Amino acid sequence: MARLGELERAVMEVLWTAGRPVTAREVVDALPDRSLAATTVLTVLSRLEHKGFVARDRNGRAHHYRPVAGREEHVAALMREALDTASDRGAALARFAEEVSPTEAAALADALTEAVRRRSDGEP
């Protein structure tokens, strides 16, 4: 499983770097591990397509693969979900801290100063 996960990351890396739709053959050639079978890469590509991270376009007889979104877009989407306390979507995650209002922020800053002072005093 861990190996498959690593492969998925490597394949996505290739697609992100390519900057244009590429064929499975091109992905195989671009992967750092040149010993990989083309069928393995095809399996990984179809898994990624199934998960909705990769799109496949048919271009004549060849299939071209491209990432649905860039890495930064994915990270931004994850952050939106992680910080979104208003909707039900947030129920899937357990957050360490939520956003605060300006008045709360001032009180929090005081509390932070207090916590830092007590820590430097050696309080556990």
Added chain:
Amino acid sequence: MSVSVAGYGLAVLAVALIGPVPALLARARWTHREPRAAVVCWQAIGLSGGLALLGSITAMALAPLGGNLLGALGAWFGQLADGDLTGGLGTWHQVLLVATFVVYARLVGVLATTIYRTWTDRRRHRDLVDLVADPWPTGRPGQGHVLKHPGAAAYCLPGWTPRVVVTSGALEALDDAELRAVLAHEEAHLRERHDLVALPFAAWTRALPWFPGIRRARMAVDSLLEMVADDTAVHRCERTALASALARIATIGGAATPDGAFASTGGTILARVRRLLDPPERSGALRVVLYGTAALLFVLPALVLV
């Protein structure tokens, strides 16, 4: 207890447990002294309130059949089996019975879709994290997944294969002791499966969005679960480090995410930081009261069946 008396009794219980009781308990700061017992009490309120709601409309619908609730149900099934599709009820009570089925179906349906959606959302989020996260930096304590982002956030994805996710912004803002404290807090959520405790409250909020009491219950349980995780974490980290980590992450927050959705949860974080800095004295008496009330609430709806 006769079925009509049971109907009114359960209706009173349902109204109390959906209205004033959650309103009062959600405001009560003393629950912060014993968050774990308070969560159990909330669970009892939720379960008992739900059973009382369903039980009361069922009992009112079946009131003409007499006997206690179980007897009336038996009589109704008997009439159905004899081919009387009205079940021996008049039009008004038949309408009431249909309404009962609608409420049952809605509660069960919303619970099922909430479980399903939580599960699929979480799996998708986890797949994405596995795809785009950076490895944990060597030299920092603990382990987890790092998202390259200037905002400060730390969260966990519960499940069979849990993940702890920390942003690079948070990693930069926290020193090692604070990082250990954050991880201890998240691991407490994961190990004690707080997501499963929170889930039914999220489901009831969606199923019955018209009752403010249910929404308050959900928010109160969410904050109490954070305090439970804080309490578990401080066994394995410095209390003051957890306090400063919490304040730091909340202060930085997602400030750097322009399109992040922000929401204030009414001073929960501040309350948690102050609670960590000046821990309230624990109270055995309060624990007994809360667990006792919970036990009473668990058996109360069952009493009217006899």
